[in-house]
Amino acid sequence: MAELMVLEAEIREQKGSKAAARLRHPKVGKLPAIVYGHGQEPMCISLNARAFLEAIHHGQRIFEVRLPSGRQTVLVKDLQYDHFGKQAIHTDLMRVDLSERVTVSVPLELRGTAKGTQDGGIVDQLMDHLEVECAVTEIPEVIEVSIKDLGLGDMIHAKDVALPAGVVLKTNPESLICLCNLPKVKEAEEAAPAAAEGPQEPEVITERKPTEEETSAE
């Protein structure tokens, strides 16, 4: 394995959303983070956002964080983005030992064109991540799933995915990853006119219904 990337970090004294927002300001250029795991106290830190995100975009998942108290090897567990999904706002870092095995979520990538699409079917992907257990140094960046032989009505389950050596599946093996089906166009076309004939106003649950006496008086 290549040498770990070293990130300079500082302990965050001030907590809360406003303090975090100040750190994220472009002039400051920091990314709030938390380091936890291995039975030790969690630590709120801030990292150089640019260096961290560049490494993440290049597929790096393990870092060495240099703190005033010493160096720690960490695994990126989560990265939160803002409401537009553009700017990273926070990251979770888990303390790890390079010799230990961890359970991580690895993205799935469908490869090839399904055989069933030639017969008018569409591929529906129901899962895009797999939970796997592997050595910290051998976390796959992506798990490729070949859908070349996926015919109409066929399915691929988690147990069918070929995993790299040393990687153990932790997701339920019966979980459905993708399937190839015909689109349900006819049903939608039939449902549309039925809806047009329906009531123009919704039913009001709390509306007072006329009693039997009132109806008989009329």
Added chain:
Amino acid sequence: MALMPKRVKYRKHQRGTLKGVATRKNYVAFGEYGLQALSAHWITGRQIEAGRVAATHYLHREGKVYIRIFPDHSYSAKPLETRMGKGKAEVAGWVARVKPGTVMFEIGGVEESVAKEALLRVAHKMPIRCRFVTRRHSLG
């Protein structure tokens, strides 16, 4: 017919405000590509239906269109040339309240270029500026 709820607890709602940003429905969850709102607005049932028709018409029978918003909020309007007062007016329509960042429509099962064109047509039916987004597979 435009979208509206089947059953409601109360027919008329207060108008309310659209403050803040989308803290849910702000990522592509079902399809591969999505249309994200860039500002806050009421989206009427008719506009949602127009968007759905525009997308399905462009896609022919390919792919799958997901609608992530639903008009569950009623608004009332007084008829023309009516004096003010005399109580709250009748329900004029139903809207979905959309905040910045909401993924309103999603498309799956087609190529990116096709989905982009289809969602562009949907965006033309929307009363707000929108952005084409793709599903985020990895952390980066």
